[in-house]
Amino acid sequence: MVLNSIEKLIEKYENGETSLKEEQVLKNYFTSDTVAPHLEMYKPMFTYFLANQQEQFTKDVSLKTKKAFNYKWISVAAVAVLMLGFYFNKPSDVGTIDDPEIAFSEVSKSLAMISNHFNKGTSTVGYLNEVNKGTSTLGYLTEIENTTNIIFKKTNN
Amino acid sequence: MTQSEFLNIVMPFKDKVFRLAKRLLISTEEAEDATQEILLKLWNNKTKIEGYKNVEAFSMTMTKNFCLDKLKSKQAQNLKIVHSNYEDKQTALQKQVELNDSVNWVGKIIEELPEQQRLIIQLRDIEEYDFDEIADMLGINNTAVRVNLSRARKTIRERLTNTHNYGIK
Numbered sequence: 128m129v130l131n132s133i134e135k136l137i138e139k140y141e142n143g144e145t146s147l148k149e150e151q152v153l154k155n156y157f158t159s160d161t162v163a164p165h166l167e168m169y170k171p172m173f174t175y176f177l178a179n180q181q182e183q184f185t186k187d188v189s190l191k192t193k194k195a196f197n198y199k200w201i202s203v204a205a206v207a208v209l210m211l212g213f214y215f216n217k218p219s220d221v222g223t224i225d226d227p228e229i230a231f232s233e234v235s236k237s238l239a240m241i242s243n244h245f246n247k248g249t250s251t252v253g254y255l256n257e258v259n260k261g262t263s264t265l266g267y268l269t270e271i272e273n274t275t276n277i278i279f280k281k282t283n284n
Numbered sequence: 285m286t287q288s289e290f291l292n293i294v295m296p297f298k299d300k301v302f303r304l305a306k307r308l309l310i311s312t313e314e315a316e317d318a319t320q321e322i323l324l325k326l327w328n329n330k331t332k333i334e335g336y337k338n339v340e341a342f343s344m345t346m347t348k349n350f351c352l353d354k355l356k357s358k359q360a361q362n363l364k365i366v367h368s369n370y371e372d373k374q375t376a377l378q379k380q381v382e383l384n385d386s387v388n389w390v391g392k393i394i395e396e397l398p399e400q401q402r403l404i405i406q407l408r409d410i411e412e413y414d415f416d417e418i419a420d421m422l423g424i425n426n427t428a429v430r431v432n433l434s435r436a437r438k439t440i441r442e443r444l445t446n447t448h449n450y451g452i453k
Contacts, residue, residue, distance in 0.1 A: 143434035171386030184302035
Protein backbone atom coordinates (compact mmCIF):
# COMPACT_ATOMS: atom_id res chain seq x y z
CA MET A 128 0.00 0.00 0.00
CA VAL A 129 2.73 2.43 1.03
CA LEU A 130 4.90 1.15 -1.79
CA ASN A 131 2.12 1.72 -4.26
CA SER A 132 1.72 5.35 -3.33
CA ILE A 133 5.48 5.85 -3.33
CA GLU A 134 5.68 4.49 -6.86
CA LYS A 135 2.96 6.87 -7.95
CA LEU A 136 4.71 9.74 -6.28
CA ILE A 137 7.99 8.82 -7.96
CA GLU A 138 6.32 8.95 -11.33
CA LYS A 139 4.83 12.33 -10.56
CA TYR A 140 8.17 13.43 -9.20
CA GLU A 141 9.95 12.58 -12.42
CA ASN A 142 7.43 14.58 -14.38
CA GLY A 143 8.02 17.56 -12.14
CA GLU A 144 4.46 17.56 -10.84
CA THR A 145 4.93 16.87 -7.16
CA SER A 146 4.28 19.50 -4.55
CA LEU A 147 6.88 20.32 -1.93
CA LYS A 148 4.95 18.27 0.64
CA GLU A 149 4.92 15.20 -1.56
CA GLU A 150 8.62 15.61 -2.17
CA GLN A 151 9.16 15.73 1.54
CA VAL A 152 7.32 12.39 1.83
CA LEU A 153 9.64 10.93 -0.78
CA LYS A 154 12.70 12.30 0.95
CA ASN A 155 11.59 10.79 4.24
CA TYR A 156 10.87 7.44 2.65
CA PHE A 157 14.16 7.18 0.79
CA THR A 158 16.29 8.19 3.71
CA SER A 159 14.65 5.57 5.93
CA ASP A 160 16.00 2.02 6.14
CA THR A 161 13.07 0.29 4.49
CA VAL A 162 13.44 1.07 0.83
CA ALA A 163 12.08 -1.45 -1.64
CA PRO A 164 14.92 -3.12 -3.60
CA HIS A 165 13.68 -2.03 -7.04
CA LEU A 166 13.65 1.61 -5.93
CA GLU A 167 17.13 1.40 -4.46
CA MET A 168 18.65 3.70 -7.10
CA TYR A 169 16.63 6.66 -5.83
CA LYS A 170 18.13 6.37 -2.42
CA PRO A 171 21.48 8.10 -3.08
CA MET A 172 19.65 10.85 -4.95
CA PHE A 173 17.52 11.88 -2.00
CA THR A 174 20.29 11.34 0.50
CA TYR A 175 22.45 13.63 -1.56
CA PHE A 176 19.77 16.31 -1.55
CA LEU A 177 19.32 16.12 2.18
CA ALA A 178 23.05 16.08 2.86
CA ASN A 179 23.56 19.12 0.67
CA GLN A 180 20.94 21.09 2.52
CA GLN A 181 23.23 21.14 5.51
CA GLU A 182 26.25 22.69 3.91
CA GLN A 183 26.96 26.10 5.33
CA PHE A 184 28.84 29.23 4.48
CA THR A 185 31.40 29.66 7.21
CA LYS A 186 33.61 32.41 5.88
CA ASP A 187 33.48 35.74 7.66
CA VAL A 188 32.46 38.77 5.71
CA SER A 189 33.62 42.07 7.11
CA LEU A 190 31.02 44.71 6.48
CA LYS A 191 32.57 48.13 6.39
CA THR A 192 30.45 50.70 8.15
CA LYS A 193 33.00 53.45 7.57
CA LYS A 194 31.93 55.72 4.76
CA ALA A 195 34.25 56.21 1.84
CA PHE A 196 36.06 59.54 1.99
CA ASN A 197 34.19 62.23 0.14
CA TYR A 198 36.52 63.80 -2.41
CA LYS A 199 34.16 66.72 -3.06
CA TRP A 200 35.41 68.41 0.09
CA ILE A 201 39.00 68.47 -1.18
CA SER A 202 38.01 70.79 -4.03
CA VAL A 203 36.02 72.98 -1.65
CA ALA A 204 39.07 73.31 0.59
CA ALA A 205 41.32 74.09 -2.37
CA VAL A 206 39.06 76.90 -3.52
CA ALA A 207 38.93 78.30 0.02
CA VAL A 208 42.75 78.31 0.25
CA LEU A 209 43.01 80.06 -3.12
CA MET A 210 40.54 82.75 -2.09
CA LEU A 211 42.41 83.38 1.16
CA GLY A 212 45.66 83.62 -0.77
CA PHE A 213 44.26 86.32 -3.04
CA TYR A 214 42.78 88.19 -0.12
CA PHE A 215 46.00 88.42 1.92
CA ASN A 216 48.46 88.99 -0.96
CA LYS A 217 46.87 92.07 -2.50
CA PRO A 218 49.52 93.65 -4.73
CA SER A 219 50.28 97.09 -3.16
CA ASP A 220 52.13 99.02 -5.94
CA VAL A 221 51.37 98.61 -9.65
CA GLY A 222 52.84 102.01 -10.66
CA THR A 223 49.70 104.18 -10.58
CA ILE A 224 50.32 107.88 -11.19
CA ASP A 225 48.11 110.41 -9.42
CA ASP A 226 49.17 113.68 -11.15
CA PRO A 227 47.30 113.97 -14.52
CA GLU A 228 50.09 115.95 -16.27
CA ILE A 229 52.77 113.41 -15.50
CA ALA A 230 50.35 110.66 -16.48
CA PHE A 231 49.70 112.36 -19.84
CA SER A 232 53.41 112.73 -20.62
CA GLU A 233 54.05 109.09 -19.66
CA VAL A 234 51.24 107.86 -21.90
CA SER A 235 52.34 109.95 -24.91
CA LYS A 236 55.92 108.75 -24.41
CA SER A 237 54.95 105.15 -24.53
CA LEU A 238 52.58 105.69 -27.49
CA ALA A 239 55.37 107.43 -29.42
CA MET A 240 57.61 104.44 -28.76
CA ILE A 241 54.94 102.07 -30.09
CA SER A 242 54.44 104.07 -33.33
CA ASN A 243 58.19 104.25 -33.85
CA HIS A 244 58.57 100.50 -33.78
CA PHE A 245 55.47 100.07 -35.89
CA ASN A 246 56.89 102.25 -38.71
CA LYS A 247 60.07 100.16 -38.77
CA GLY A 248 57.92 97.15 -39.47
CA THR A 249 55.95 98.75 -42.33
CA SER A 250 59.10 100.00 -44.14
CA THR A 251 60.26 96.43 -44.64
CA VAL A 252 56.92 95.54 -46.22
CA GLY A 253 57.92 97.91 -49.09
CA TYR A 254 60.04 95.14 -50.60
CA LEU A 255 56.85 93.41 -51.71
CA ASN A 256 56.76 95.85 -54.66
CA GLU A 257 59.83 94.09 -56.05
CA VAL A 258 57.91 90.86 -56.17
CA ASN A 259 55.19 92.52 -58.26
CA LYS A 260 57.81 93.70 -60.76
CA GLY A 261 59.04 90.12 -61.04
CA THR A 262 55.61 88.77 -61.85
CA SER A 263 55.09 91.40 -64.58
CA THR A 264 58.21 90.19 -66.40
CA LEU A 265 56.73 86.71 -66.39
CA GLY A 266 54.22 88.12 -68.91
CA TYR A 267 56.87 87.54 -71.58
CA LEU A 268 56.32 83.83 -71.20
CA THR A 269 53.04 84.19 -73.06
CA GLU A 270 55.03 85.25 -76.10
CA ILE A 271 56.86 81.91 -76.04
CA GLU A 272 53.57 80.07 -75.80
CA ASN A 273 52.30 81.84 -78.91
CA THR A 274 55.27 80.64 -80.93
CA THR A 275 54.98 77.09 -79.69
CA ASN A 276 51.29 77.08 -80.60
CA ILE A 277 52.18 77.93 -84.14
CA ILE A 278 54.69 75.06 -84.29
CA PHE A 279 52.24 72.48 -82.97
CA LYS A 280 49.55 73.61 -85.35
CA LYS A 281 51.88 72.95 -88.20
CA THR A 282 52.84 69.49 -87.04
CA ASN A 283 49.21 68.58 -86.44
CA ASN A 284 48.39 69.38 -90.04
CA MET B 285 19.76 50.32 8.13
CA THR B 286 22.15 49.16 10.81
CA GLN B 287 24.49 46.23 10.55
CA SER B 288 22.39 44.02 12.80
CA GLU B 289 19.23 44.71 10.83
CA PHE B 290 21.08 43.83 7.66
CA LEU B 291 22.39 40.62 9.16
CA ASN B 292 18.89 39.67 10.27
CA ILE B 293 17.72 39.90 6.70
CA VAL B 294 20.72 38.26 5.09
CA MET B 295 21.73 35.52 7.52
CA PRO B 296 18.79 33.18 6.87
CA PHE B 297 19.66 32.74 3.21
CA LYS B 298 23.42 33.22 3.05
CA ASP B 299 23.93 29.45 3.09
CA LYS B 300 21.54 29.10 0.21
CA VAL B 301 23.49 31.67 -1.76
CA PHE B 302 26.67 29.77 -1.00
CA ARG B 303 25.23 26.41 -2.02
CA LEU B 304 23.84 27.82 -5.25
CA ALA B 305 27.20 29.40 -6.04
CA LYS B 306 28.92 26.13 -5.31
CA ARG B 307 26.50 24.22 -7.51
CA LEU B 308 27.45 26.45 -10.42
CA LEU B 309 31.11 27.10 -9.74
CA ILE B 310 31.81 23.68 -8.17
CA SER B 311 34.92 24.86 -6.32
CA THR B 312 34.31 25.72 -2.66
CA GLU B 313 36.76 28.63 -2.68
CA GLU B 314 35.19 30.16 -5.74
CA ALA B 315 31.78 29.77 -4.17
CA GLU B 316 32.96 31.40 -0.96
CA ASP B 317 34.39 34.35 -2.89
CA ALA B 318 31.18 34.66 -4.86
CA THR B 319 29.07 34.60 -1.72
CA GLN B 320 31.25 37.24 -0.12
CA GLU B 321 30.94 39.38 -3.21
CA ILE B 322 27.15 39.03 -3.21
CA LEU B 323 26.87 39.90 0.47
CA LEU B 324 29.08 42.96 0.02
CA LYS B 325 27.01 44.07 -2.94
CA LEU B 326 23.89 43.74 -0.85
CA TRP B 327 25.53 45.66 1.97
CA ASN B 328 26.66 48.47 -0.29
CA ASN B 329 23.16 48.80 -1.68
CA LYS B 330 21.48 48.39 1.67
CA THR B 331 19.46 51.56 1.23
CA LYS B 332 17.75 50.01 -1.79
CA ILE B 333 17.06 46.68 -0.08
CA GLU B 334 13.92 47.94 1.60
CA GLY B 335 12.45 48.62 -1.81
CA TYR B 336 12.59 44.99 -2.87
CA LYS B 337 9.64 42.76 -2.26
CA ASN B 338 11.59 39.58 -1.79
CA VAL B 339 15.21 40.12 -0.85
CA GLU B 340 15.93 36.41 -0.82
CA ALA B 341 14.69 35.79 -4.36
CA PHE B 342 16.50 38.92 -5.49
CA SER B 343 19.75 37.70 -3.96
CA MET B 344 19.39 34.29 -5.55
CA THR B 345 18.93 35.91 -8.95
CA MET B 346 21.97 38.05 -8.24
CA THR B 347 23.97 34.96 -7.32
CA LYS B 348 22.89 33.15 -10.44
CA ASN B 349 23.87 36.04 -12.68
CA PHE B 350 27.11 36.62 -10.86
CA CYS B 351 28.17 32.97 -11.13
CA LEU B 352 27.22 32.71 -14.79
CA ASP B 353 29.24 35.85 -15.48
CA LYS B 354 32.12 34.33 -13.61
CA LEU B 355 31.93 31.16 -15.68
CA LYS B 356 31.83 33.13 -18.89
CA SER B 357 34.62 35.50 -17.94
CA LYS B 358 37.96 35.30 -19.67
CA GLN B 359 39.63 34.17 -16.50
CA ALA B 360 37.56 31.04 -16.31
CA GLN B 361 38.12 30.28 -19.96
CA ASN B 362 41.87 30.55 -19.77
CA LEU B 363 42.15 28.84 -16.45
CA LYS B 364 40.02 25.89 -15.54
CA ILE B 365 38.84 26.23 -11.98
CA VAL B 366 40.62 23.58 -9.98
CA HIS B 367 38.72 22.15 -7.10
CA SER B 368 41.05 19.85 -5.28
CA ASN B 369 39.24 20.51 -2.04
CA TYR B 370 36.04 19.06 -3.42
CA GLU B 371 36.86 15.47 -2.59
CA ASP B 372 37.60 16.30 1.02
CA LYS B 373 34.25 17.95 1.52
CA GLN B 374 32.57 14.98 -0.04
CA THR B 375 34.24 12.45 2.21
CA ALA B 376 33.01 14.40 5.19
CA LEU B 377 29.51 14.16 3.76
CA GLN B 378 29.98 10.51 3.01
CA LYS B 379 30.70 9.75 6.62
CA GLN B 380 27.53 11.52 7.55
CA VAL B 381 25.33 9.59 5.22
CA GLU B 382 27.11 6.23 5.16
CA LEU B 383 26.33 5.80 1.50
CA ASN B 384 29.79 6.35 0.17
CA ASP B 385 30.00 5.87 -3.50
CA SER B 386 26.48 6.34 -4.81
CA VAL B 387 25.97 9.69 -3.14
CA ASN B 388 29.19 10.87 -4.67
CA TRP B 389 27.86 9.76 -8.00
CA VAL B 390 24.79 11.94 -7.68
CA GLY B 391 27.02 14.97 -7.21
CA LYS B 392 29.03 14.10 -10.28
CA ILE B 393 25.94 13.50 -12.37
CA ILE B 394 24.50 16.86 -11.35
CA GLU B 395 27.79 18.51 -12.25
CA GLU B 396 27.40 17.23 -15.78
CA LEU B 397 23.91 18.63 -16.24
CA PRO B 398 23.38 21.85 -18.20
CA GLU B 399 23.59 24.99 -16.10
CA GLN B 400 19.89 25.72 -16.20
CA GLN B 401 18.97 22.22 -15.02
CA ARG B 402 21.63 22.32 -12.33
CA LEU B 403 20.17 25.58 -11.06
CA ILE B 404 16.67 24.21 -10.99
CA ILE B 405 17.64 20.97 -9.24
CA GLN B 406 19.53 23.01 -6.67
CA LEU B 407 16.66 25.41 -6.08
CA ARG B 408 13.93 22.81 -6.02
CA ASP B 409 15.32 19.60 -4.59
CA ILE B 410 17.87 21.05 -2.23
CA GLU B 411 16.57 24.47 -1.27
CA GLU B 412 12.92 23.48 -1.70
CA TYR B 413 11.61 26.62 -3.31
CA ASP B 414 8.17 26.97 -4.83
CA PHE B 415 7.86 26.66 -8.60
CA ASP B 416 6.71 30.26 -8.82
CA GLU B 417 9.66 31.46 -6.78
CA ILE B 418 12.11 29.57 -8.99
CA ALA B 419 10.47 30.92 -12.11
CA ASP B 420 10.80 34.39 -10.67
CA MET B 421 14.46 33.91 -9.75
CA LEU B 422 15.50 32.53 -13.10
CA GLY B 423 13.29 34.80 -15.15
CA ILE B 424 11.58 31.94 -17.00
CA ASN B 425 8.01 30.71 -16.78
CA ASN B 426 6.54 28.08 -14.56
CA THR B 427 6.22 25.37 -17.23
CA ALA B 428 9.80 25.80 -18.34
CA VAL B 429 10.88 25.19 -14.77
CA ARG B 430 8.85 22.01 -14.58
CA VAL B 431 10.08 20.72 -17.92
CA ASN B 432 13.71 21.35 -17.05
CA LEU B 433 13.25 19.84 -13.62
CA SER B 434 11.64 16.76 -15.05
CA ARG B 435 14.47 16.34 -17.55
CA ALA B 436 17.11 16.79 -14.89
CA ARG B 437 15.48 14.30 -12.53
CA LYS B 438 15.08 11.73 -15.26
CA THR B 439 18.70 12.14 -16.33
CA ILE B 440 19.90 11.69 -12.78
CA ARG B 441 17.77 8.59 -12.31
CA GLU B 442 18.86 7.05 -15.63
CA ARG B 443 22.53 7.62 -14.98
CA LEU B 444 22.20 6.31 -11.45
CA THR B 445 20.50 3.16 -12.70
CA ASN B 446 23.27 2.72 -15.23
CA THR B 447 26.01 3.04 -12.67
CA HIS B 448 24.10 0.74 -10.35
CA ASN B 449 23.79 -1.96 -12.95
CA TYR B 450 27.28 -1.45 -14.29
CA GLY B 451 28.98 -4.81 -14.51
CA ILE B 452 25.82 -6.67 -13.49
CA LYS B 453 23.79 -6.53 -16.66
